[in-house]
Amino acid sequence: MSTIKQFLYVNRKAPYGTVYALESLEVVLIGAAFEQDVRLLFMDDGVFQLVKGQDSSDSEIKNFSPTYNALGDYDINKIYVDKQSLEERGLSLDDLLHLTWEDEDEDWAEKDSIVLVDRSEIVALMDDAEVVLSF
Amino acid sequence: MLHIVNKSPFEKNSLESCLSCAKDGSVVLLIEDGVYGALKGSSVSDALQGAMSKVKVYALESDVKLRGIADKVMDGINLTDVNGFVDLAAEQDKTQSWL
Numbered sequence: 001m002s003t004i005k006q007f008l009y010v011n012r013k014a015p016y017g018t019v020y021a022l023e024s025l026e027v028v029l030i031g032a033a034f035e036q037d038v039r040l041l042f043m044d045d046g047v048f049q050l051v052k053g054q055d056s057s058d059s060e061i062k063n064f065s066p067t068y069n070a071l072g073d074y075d076i077n078k079i080y081v082d083k084q085s086l087e088e089r090g091l092s093l094d095d096l097l098h099l100t101w102e103d104e105d106e107d108w109a110e111k112d113s114i115v116l117v118d119r120s121e122i123v124a125l126m127d128d129a130e131v132v133l134s135f
Numbered sequence: 136m137l138h139i140v141n142k143s144p145f146e147k148n149s150l151e152s153c154l155s156c157a158k159d160g161s162v163v164l165l166i167e168d169g170v171y172g173a174l175k176g177s178s179v180s181d182a183l184q185g186a187m188s189k190v191k192v193y194a195l196e197s198d199v200k201l202r203g204i205a206d207k208v209m210d211g212i213n214l215t216d217v218n219g220f221v222d223l224a225a226e227q228d229k230t231q232s233w234l
Contacts, residue, residue, distance in 0.1 A: 013146075014143050014168050015202070016201060016202065017141075017167050044145065045145050045171070051203040051204065053206070054201060054202060055203065055205070056200075059198070059200070061201060063201065088145065088177060089174060090174045090175055090176030091207075
């Protein structure tokens with residue numbers, strides 16, 4: 001039997017200027033494949049990763065934001081977004097992708113994955129984590 | 136002079152330095168993560184709005200669209216494509232990139 005650890009992925013970079021966001025997403029999916037307890041935190045420019053309406057039709061770069069919609073299917077449903085980082089960027093929860101998961105214990109009811117958190121809640125998230133992976 | 140900013144103003148001070156050094160009548164072009172500076176209602180939008188009385192501000196539309204912020208760009212910023220980028224570079228005598 002394998003050990004399940006609580007992983008916290010801290011995402012602080014905007015999606016396209018560097019490769020951090022894409023790399024994080026790949027590592028997150030690997031972690032989920034090993035059935036670990038995965039939590040994602042988006043703060044600072046990392047909140048830009050979840051902005052909806054990303055459109056690569058005029059770019060050479062691939063829009064990888066639809067992949068976030070698949071996280072629920074991998075049982076990744078604890079996605080925390082820093083409220084203060086959103087506000088500093090003129091954004092709100094409505095500007096983000098609507099990420100959901102289906103709760104097996106409640107007849108597959110669709111539930112929201114994103115939870116807005118303040119800095120004191122981030123302190124607790126980091127404190128609770130057994131492994132922190134930084135991107 | 137054409138000033139090009141390609142870094143997020145929330146992570147680097149490139150836009151702030153650019154605005155403090157841009158002479159009246161010069162042009163500022165936001166590209167790549169620099170386009171986040173064009174967001175309305177952010178903690179840096181007042182600084183850019185204030186600078187627009189002396190400099191003309193452009194943002195590369197493909198980078199704006201890619202990042203999903205096309206409907207959140209503040210008034211007064213001109214969106215341009217790569218051809219417009221080339222025109223700006225050709226019209227201006229020199230270029231400073233705030234890397």
